[in-house]
Amino acid sequence: MLTEERRQRILTTLARDGRVVAKDVSTELSLSEDTIRRDLRQLAAEGLLQRVHGGALPASRAVRDLQARGEIFPAEKQAIGRAAAAMVTRGQVVFVDGGTTALWLARALDKSLAATVVTHSPVIAAALADHAAEVILIGGRLYKHSMVSVGAAAAAAISQIRADTYFMGVTGVHASVGFTTGDAEEAQIKRALMASAAETVVLASPEKLGAASPFVVAAPGEPSTLVTAGAAAADLADFERLGLTIVRA
């Protein structure tokens, strides 16, 4: 039994049963669990399955994507959300981006705070249902990968609003490249939101630092504040030099 052959077999089992148990495979193939665990680790690194305690589950792209994003550094994202929510004061008008970190912001917002939240994410809007804050939904074509409105209609609606603060989520935070995201349409909307807000606050969970995605949203020195958690001081020094306020949640 060749190594590759064995890994193929694991994937086949996973596809058939919807799950793989490390112990079962090792018994079936008369190999140590260590070997199987190594296979699973490898396959998980290749994104072919999702590793869980005891075995593995399928990595069904579409469903897993959103879920996986929510599971990366949940504690840090929650902390960032809380810190950002505390920055919203009574009477303010704020833009809240889509994305998992922004969702934590919405959840952490004081339920009795009288403010106006403008968002292009139906998920964020739904999360604010039991808050006192006024919610303005930006419409447009729905980009399902991220569940946000994009397109000309969304940009036009944004241009008619002036906000105090824009809480922006990005997928890459790089000291020389700047702030980036993976979709061109989304980048366009983010730029429109920045242009309509007096101040931009970037919400950056640790895995984003040092990363760069295809589409640049803002130059490194453009936003006013960077909220992060669990990041090394060295990664942030460059931004501090550029005059950004760094908030460690």
Next chain:
Amino acid sequence: MLTEERRQRILTTLARDGRVVAKDVSTELSLSEDTIRRDLRQLAAEGLLQRVHGGALPASRAVRDLQARGEIFPAEKQAIGRAAAAMVTRGQVVFVDGGTTALWLARALDKSLAATVVTHSPVIAAALADHAAEVILIGGRLYKHSMVSVGAAAAAAISQIRADTYFMGVTGVHASVGFTTGDAEEAQIKRALMASAAETVVLASPEKLGAASPFVVAAPGEPSTLVTAGAAAADLADFERLGLTIVRA
């Protein structure tokens, strides 16, 4: 049964039934209640559900509210939703209203159908995340009681779209008063949607028949079709005389 698998299952159950009882799950899976409670605690910390004494409920109050309303004639509403979903054909552009019956329509829509769904409800938009259909979200001020966009911005966005069919939900269906709803702003939006659609299909669960709410949306003979379930023939005879097509789901 892997741990992660079990948590997925809890979430699935929650989505299906709208609630989860710790004891039931532990019995069903032959595990101690402690383990299930730990799962529920964990999932609640991730914001995926709301912990309550004895089990758990869906995460946001908005969803819960909708579900509570959804408990009035759920089977009939589901049947109406299915019947209405079957009326949408490939390539069409349709308006889908907010409300629980419309939510069933969205859920019942063929996941692979290539159509365009225009909606002013973030809840409906979210329900269509894993459908092939293009989704256009109508933005505006969010009216939280019903979780729909209202106001001038919403009306303006609607006026720029021409749809084949508008699937309308109402709170009152009365043979002489017409079709009514409980909120003036919502009524305004419904009228705008009707004006922009070639055809209007009313989704009427049985408790609406014979009822009238404060704000009139349409005259008794204005819509083209009335989809209902579990209603007495006598209640519908008047509408049939006015030329409406009656669909019994």
Next chain:
DNA sequence: CGAATATCGGCAGATACGTGCAGTATCAAG
């Protein structure tokens, strides 16, 4: 109020995990 039930924290046993190490097989170069 009191009984029934649910919840939480801590504990312990079982299991799973990751890493370092050693033995073996394979292969290419000398």
Next chain:
DNA sequence: CTTGATACTGCACGTATCTGCCGATATTCG
């Protein structure tokens, strides 16, 4: 053929996670 490099596997050990049980509290309901 020998040697060295590399990859793969199994084992050992310390750590992390999961699960059931227990006791103390909290909540619900008659």
